[in-house]
Amino acid sequence: LQHPYLVKLSGAFFESRAAERGIDIKVVGCLKMPYLEGGTLWSWVQTMRPSEQQKHRVLLQILQGLEHLRQNRIIHCDIKPANILMSSLSADAEPRIADFDVSKEQEDRTRDLIATITTSTYVAGTWNYMAPELRETPSTGSRRVSHKSDMYSFGIVMVEFLKEKQWEGAGNEALDALVTDLGDYAKDLSLKILDSDPCRRYSSAEALTHPYFTHSMIKEREDLDREQMKMRIDHDRQMAELVNSQDRIAEEEQALNSKIEALRLEERQLLAEQERLVSKGEQMEQDAKVKREQLQKQKEELSRQERSLKKQQQDLHAQVQGLSKEELRLERERQKVEMEKLLISQDRVVLKPPLYWQQNSPNGLKQVRIDVTREWKDEIQQLMDSTCKAQYIGQGRDNRGLNHKGYKVERVYRIENKEHWCAYALNRRSTGFWGASQQGNRHPTTIVSTWRDWMKHRLHQDKGSNEVFLFHGTRPDLVNVIAESGLDERVCSLGGLFGAGIYLAENSSKSDEYCTPDVQGLCSMFLVRAVLGTPYEALEPRNNSRRPPCMPRADQRLYDSVIGVMKQTHPRAFLEKYREFIVYDRNQVYPEFLIHFRRV
The missing domain is CATH 3.90.20 (Hemagglutinin Ectodomain; Chain B)
Structure with a gap:
């Protein structure tokens, strides 16, 4: 069988193996198949947490594979998440139906291989995913296997996949409860596939024409x-x-x-x-x-x-x-x-690095750290001094109890990483383009304490995407990692105040809370470009979040970022000292400057 959503058989061979004890030799038949690094369907769901659109795509592809089996008169007999493998550990991974060791041909093959099982015969397949006509002991003395049996198993897989919850096989009442809160189209299709009567149960061809698939496409x-x-x-x-x-x-x-x-x-x-x-x-x-x-x-x-x-x-x-x-x-x-x-x-114009870069060569993507202390030290020193809230120094996570009053900038480096810049510039252009095309105007302009007029003229700040410059403090051992690979939301904890995102601040004293000095007493902080787009103003914590919430009346369009506001401007907010700025996509930020400073 050759189909994009069926595991491909690359070859077969025999291998002679000696028994563990004795000299007996036995011949073992082996099948050679491609290695699929995405694992089983269930492990992929637990790891990737796919969106509804991605789930819809995967279900459609599995159903197309079952339709190909039906057209070739093959019954799988053991459809379940463990027998559906994913091509990769990525959001665009594709399914492959595997494990055909109990599959059967249809009854009109040249040899009379009628797929029936008597009451005394072992029933192939997995009990929780087996169709009712195969689990119950029939009065006629035989149980008939058909394509509709595979469709019932697919129905169980579909409901578990959409709910991200495994059914324990507790009966039809538990299954009905699992289907209850699905969407209208998904619920209707599930009930028709899970019909206990094989005659009324949907086939793969009928399911492919159901509005659950056709309406969204x-x-x-x-x-x-x-x-x-x-x-x-x-x-x-x-x-x-x-x-x-x-x-x-x-x-x-x-x-x-x-x-x-x-x-x-x-x-x-x-x-x-x-x-x-x-x-x-x-x-x-x-x-x-x-x-x-x-x-x-x-x-x-x-x-x-x-x-x-x-x-x-x-x-x-x-x-x-x-x-x-x-x-x-x-x-x-x-x-x-x-x-x-x-x-x-x-x-390609949007992907060019800024003209003020010193290493502005079209060849190579190697990161270059340029010392611009003489050119930028005064501006950075003034920026850190003016955004420092001295009354809160010594109350943060890593500097609790310290009594310094300010900061002295020692060195300033500009990060010239072409590969990271291309990804950031493309995201910035896409965000700005959506704001102009969908909303009819630009994204709202977010006023931050770090804004200076020279950012627009010397650093080419982009207002169309609501681009701002914010601080991010870090440890000495992470400086090179951020300079070479950028800030990455994938390594952030879901237990954060606003979930697994990249946290930025408009006050140097806030980012200083996350800095630890090296052996020479130098602390490290980044001045970061960030595309805020249309931000969501959060009044309460959003733990366990991996993305911003949906916009109202925007067809499931997400906000571009989250701003944790303060009681000073929003009385119902829970933050009192600083605002929090969070983005959930590493391509929404670019570390422009690396600042080495001392606490004074």
Whole structure:
């Protein structure tokens, strides 16, 4: 059988093995199959915690595999989560139906392999996932296995998968209770697949046409078509602007060429006039000695005119050289426009690193830590001083009992990590684009204590995605890890105040609570770019969260970040000293500066 959602048999071979004791030799048949690192369906669910959309996709793919078995007249006989393997430990992993050791062919094969089991025969399969017609002892003396038996097992797997809860096989009442709070389409499909009567029970072909699958696919296709249409309109508009710019430059170039040609013609005319005057002077000197003085004066006058003409010639030559330089400059601009046109068509401009980077080379993605202490020390020192709440120093997690009053910046490094920057810039552009296209305007602007005017001009702060600069304190042993790999929500604890997210602060004294000095007494803190997008203002803790909540009336669209607000502005809030800023995606943050400082 060859199908994307069935385990592929790569080969088979026999192997001779000696008994553990004695000299007897036995031959063992072996099957060779690909290794699937995602594990079983149940272990993948426990590890990845997939979304409803991802669950919907996996169920559809399993059902397509069962339909392929039905079309080839194969009955699996043991469908359960342990016999469904996942291709990888990722959100886009695909299922593979495995373990065909008890499978049967349909009854119309050339040999009479009727899949029936008598009351005295061992029933193949797993009891909790077995169809009612196979578990009950029939009065006729046989139990008939069919594709509908596999569908009943799939129904149990579907309900467990959607609920992320294993059914203990306590009877139909417990199964009905498990199905009760599913969605309307999912509940309807589950009940039709779990019908105790095989004649009424849905087949895989009927299940694939159920609205649970067809309704969501039509909607996703409509959303995709609308998105593609908008991108096509934006692309056509940008192309039209570039073409107009190219035409304008070509017209200017043509006008300059005409002017150069006119000046060259005038130069030739002046040279001809010069030659004529010189010839006329020589002729007058030869005509009469009597008029020598007059001719001498005329000759001097002509010489003066000649010098004037030469000066004019030099001036015209300088103008021609200037026009040639201007022509070369316009040609370079035209080539630059052509290159920008090509880059925009390939959607690569957004991934370029900032122009102020020192290691701005297109080759290689190696992280570079640049010492910018001389350039940025004063601004960073002023920023840390102005955002410090001295009255709360010594009350934090790692600096409880300390009595320092402020901070002295020793070194400042800029992190130039091209690979991390590309992922961050793409996320920033995507967030800003959604705010402009879906909301009809930009994301709200979040006012933070760390904002300074030089961030916009010198660091190119992006307001379209609600980008801000915030602090993140850390330990000495994690500095290199963050500089090379960035901040990562995957290693954060669900037990945090707002769940497993990346925590940032607008006050240096707040981030200082998470700093520990090294052997030289230096503490480390990052000044981090963060894309807040549209943030959710949290009044209460959100433990065990891995993402922001859904927006109201936004078709399950999530907020982009979470801000834990204070009682000072929200009386019902529980925070009193500092605001908390949390993002749940490592590509929403980029560590711009690494700051080494001392507590003073």
